[in-house]
Amino acid sequence: xxxxxxxxxxxxxxxxxxxxxxxxxxxxxxxxxxxxxxxxxxxxxxxxxxxxxxxxxxxxxxxxxxxxxxxxxxxxxxxxxxxxxxxxxxxxxxxxxxxxxxxxxxxxxxxxxxxxxxxxxxxxxxxxxxxxxxxxxxxxxxxxxxxxxxxxxxxxxxxxxxxxxxxxxxxxxxxxxxxxxxxxx
Numbered sequence: 001x002x003x004x005x006x007x008x009x010x011x012x013x014x015x016x017x018x019x020x021x022x023x024x025x026x027x028x029x030x031x032x033x034x035x036x037x038x039x040x041x042x043x044x045x046x047x048x049x050x051x052x053x054x055x056x057x058x059x060x061x062x063x064x065x066x067x068x069x070x071x072x073x074x075x076x077x078x079x080x081x082x083x084x085x086x087x088x089x090x091x092x093x094x095x096x097x098x099x100x101x102x103x104x105x106x107x108x109x110x111x112x113x114x115x116x117x118x119x120x121x122x123x124x125x126x127x128x129x130x131x132x133x134x135x136x137x138x139x140x141x142x143x144x145x146x147x148x149x150x151x152x153x154x155x156x157x158x159x160x161x162x163x164x165x166x167x168x169x170x171x172x173x174x175x176x177x178x179x180x181x182x183x184x185x
Contacts, residue, residue, distance in 0.1 A: 003077055006069050009035065010062045010081035017058070018117055024058045024082075025124030028065075037069040044131045052173055058082050153179055 013027035025047075032040045050060035059082050066078025100106045133154055138145040157172055 002070055003074065005035065006037070006066055006074055007077050007081045010066070010078045011085060014058065014062075014082040015085040017120065018113055022057060022124050023117060023120040024061070025127060026120060028061065029124075029127055031065075035069075037065050040127075041131060044128060047128060052177070149183065 009027075009031050013024045013031070017023035017027055025043075028043055028046075029040060032038055032043050038046065046061050046064050047057070049064060050057045053060050059079055062078040062082040063075045067075035070077065097106075132147070133151045134146050135144075153176065157176055160175075161172055
C-alpha cells in the first residue's frame with residue numbers, strides 16, 4: 001500500500017503544481033504532515049540536497065522521498081509519478097496548442113496561471129524561511145525568533161546574486177555550503 005500512496009501523492013503533486021519543482025513545495029509540506037516518509041524539517045534538507053544535485057528540483061525531491069519510503073523501487077516509482085503528468089499534459093497540449101494558439105480562452109488561462117505560480121512559490125519560500133532564518137513559534141521574542149547569522153548569509157547572497165547575475169548559480173550554492181561548514185550553521 002505504501003507504493004500506491006507514494007505514486008498517488010507525487011502524481012497529484014506534480015499534476016497540480018504548475019511552475020516547476022518549487023511549486024510542489026506546498027504539496028510536500030502537506031505530505032510531510034500526513035505521511036511518515038519525511039517531516040517538515042527533513043524537507044528543508046531535501047530542498048538543499050535537491051538544489052545541489054544535478055537535475056530538476058521536483059524530481060530530485062521525489063527520488064529522495066521515494067527512497068526513504070520504499071528504497072530503490074520507491075525512488076523510481078516516485079520519480080515516474082512526478083514525470084508522468086507532465087508527459088501526458090505536454091502530449092495533449094502539443095496537439096491542442098497548434099489549433100488554439102491564438103484562442104482568447106487559452107491566452108486568458110495562461111495569463112491567469114502566472115499569479116498562481118508566483119503565489120505557490122512565495123508560499124514555499126515563506127515555509128522554508130520558517131526553518132532556516134526564523135522560528136515563528138518563538139514569536140514575539142524577536143531575538144530568539146530570528147537566526148541572525150543565517151539571515152545575514154541570506155541577505156549577502158541575495159545581494160550578490162542581484163549584483164553578479166552573470167555568475168552561475170552553483171557558485172552561490174558552493175559559497176553558501178562553504179560558509180555553512182566553516183561557521184557551522
